[in-house]
Amino acid sequence: MRSKRMWIGVLGILGALSLGLTVAQAGVSDIFGTDHDLGTTAVPTCMQCHTPHKAKGPYLWARDFSAVYPSLTGLMKLCFSCHDGGVTNVGEFMVAPGIVNHEVNVGVEGEDCDRCHDPHVDNWKFVTDTAIPTEYRNANLCSACHTGDIGVSHPLVETNKPIDRVWNPYASPADFSGTRLFNAAGDTEVPTGTGNIKCATCHVPHGSVDAVGLNSMLYVDPASEHSPICENCHQ
Numbered sequence: 001m002r003s004k005r006m007w008i009g010v011l012g013i014l015g016a017l018s019l020g021l022t023v024a025q026a027g028v029s030d031i032f033g034t035d036h037d038l039g040t041t042a043v044p045t046c047m048q049c050h051t052p053h054k055a056k057g058p059y060l061w062a063r064d065f066s067a068v069y070p071s072l073t074g075l076m077k078l079c080f081s082c083h084d085g086g087v088t089n090v091g092e093f094m095v096a097p098g099i100v101n102h103e104v105n106v107g108v109e110g111e112d113c114d115r116c117h118d119p120h121v122d123n124w125k126f127v128t129d130t131a132i133p134t135e136y137r138n139a140n141l142c143s144a145c146h147t148g149d150i151g152v153s154h155p156l157v158e159t160n161k162p163i164d165r166v167w168n169p170y171a172s173p174a175d176f177s178g179t180r181l182f183n184a185a186g187d188t189e190v191p192t193g194t195g196n197i198k199c200a201t202c203h204v205p206h207g208s209v210d211a212v213g214l215n216s217m218l219y220v221d222p223a224s225e226h227s228p229i230c231e232n233c234h235q
């Protein structure tokens with residue numbers, strides 16, 4: 001009897017501890033100190049995006065949806081109420097005609113933009129910590145979900161091989177072609193010298209030149225028998 005009670009006690013403490021850990025691990029207030037911490041003393045951070053009453057839409061949205069791109073659907077409406085150039089032009093290139101983005105299931109929770117992003121978390125590129133394990137919150141993000149389906153793959157090694165290693169949708173004109181190299185952690189681009197090949201060297205989730213593989217250069221060039229993405233490093 002006594003030992004049974006003791007075990008219940010121990011389990012209770014463990015349960016409380018793990019609950020405590022869950023709360024500490026990820027929470028909406030991780031937003032403070034990030035680029036999404038846009039609060040002022042008059043309009044605090046949460047209020048920039050949420051309002052308890054008279055909300056403009058789902059998630060008690062405090063903002064009007066994009067005036068610049070009114071036809072957007074799902075979470076894009078929320079994100080682009082700022083990312084349409086009104087508050088920031090970061091990501092605005094994604095909605096230009098002809099731009100290829102990673103598939104989302106519009107309006108389905110966890111499969112829309114929130115498949116990969118959570119605007120509250122203090123992670124690289126606001127990558128969600130719900131679906132993406134820590135080791136993939138970087139330029140190897142694709143591996144969090146596509147491991148089984150790609151099998152034996154191109155090595156992810158250090159090199160200075162690429163001829164064109166600049167991929168920059170913000171350049172003028174926009175440069176959507178090149179294979180970038182990254183630091184070992186995969187959270188910073190390395191523009192010169194040796195750097196590491198990561199999934200994001202050959203792939204981009206936004207602004208791909210190839211709808212099939214989301215590649216950053218063509219693998220199958222319909223105009224020739226060449227593979228520009230391979231020949232960018234292997235001449």
Ligand code: HEC
Pocket residue numbers: 028029031036037038045046047048049050059078079109110114118119120
């Ligand atoms: C930059 C805009 C933005 C700010 C600032 C913001 N949120 Fe959110 N919030 C969102 C978006 C977008 C969603 C829905 C996205 C999703 O599916 O995770 C959301 C969803 C939520 C949800 C429901 C889903 C969940 O994760 O439980 C809660 C609760 C929430 N926010 C609370 C807060 C609180 C509290 C703050 C202030 C500490 C805050 N938010 C600040 C954009 C914001």
Ligand code: HEC
Pocket residue numbers: 035036038048049075078079080081082083087088090113117118119124125126
């Ligand atoms: C209230 C305005 C606002 C809303 C709403 C908002 N963002 Fe942002 N976001 C910003 C600002 C401002 C920045 C910082 C841009 C800069 O660096 O100039 C930013 C930065 C980012 C970045 C990081 C860019 C980088 O280089 O690190 C990502 C990713 C991002 N937002 C995704 C989202 C997504 C996804 C949503 C919708 C779920 C969203 N944001 C909603 C204002 C917003």
Ligand code: HEC
Pocket residue numbers: 075076079080083090091092102103104112113114115116117125141200204205206
């Ligand atoms: C498959 C995962 C994935 C999905 C789905 C996704 N993103 Fe992203 N997003 C990323 C990654 C990874 C980056 C960083 C890209 C890079 O630097 O190459 C990024 C970058 C961004 C940025 C910052 C651009 C910059 O200059 O750094 C914004 C804004 C953004 N995403 C918004 C969105 C919105 C809005 C949606 C929904 C329509 C969305 N994302 C869906 C993975 C995703």
Ligand code: HEC
Pocket residue numbers: 102103104105115116131141142143144145146199203204205211212213214
């Ligand atoms: C959070 C999980 C997740 C992440 C991270 C992710 N994907 Fe996906 N991806 C999916 C799912 C799920 C599908 C299937 C389509 C759907 O259900 O919308 C898909 C579909 C695809 C497709 C089209 C279908 C195919 O297999 O031919 C490509 C290409 C792709 N992803 C590439 C990438 C690349 C490149 C990255 C990294 C930038 C990435 N994905 C990151 C979940 C993810």
Ligand code: HEC
Pocket residue numbers: 140142143146147149150153154155197198199200201202203212213215219229
């Ligand atoms: C050296 C360049 C390169 C690197 C690095 C690379 N890929 Fe790919 N990947 C490609 C090319 C090229 C294709 C298109 C294949 C095709 O069209 O047959 C592709 C296709 C894909 C696809 C979609 C189609 C398929 O074959 O299932 C996924 C998913 C994918 N890669 C995931 C990844 C992941 C995850 C990583 C990081 C571990 C990665 N890739 C790293 C070049 C690369």
Ligand code: HEC
Pocket residue numbers: 154155157158159161162179197201202219227229230231232233234
């Ligand atoms: C960003 C540069 C880069 C790109 C893009 C690239 N490679 Fe590589 N590849 C390398 C490096 C570095 C190695 C390691 C050995 C070496 O230096 O040749 C390598 C190794 C290889 C190997 C040897 C694999 C092994 O296990 O030893 C093959 C085959 C290969 N690449 C084919 C391709 C093909 C096909 C493509 C296009 C789909 C491609 N590569 C794109 C840089 C690249």
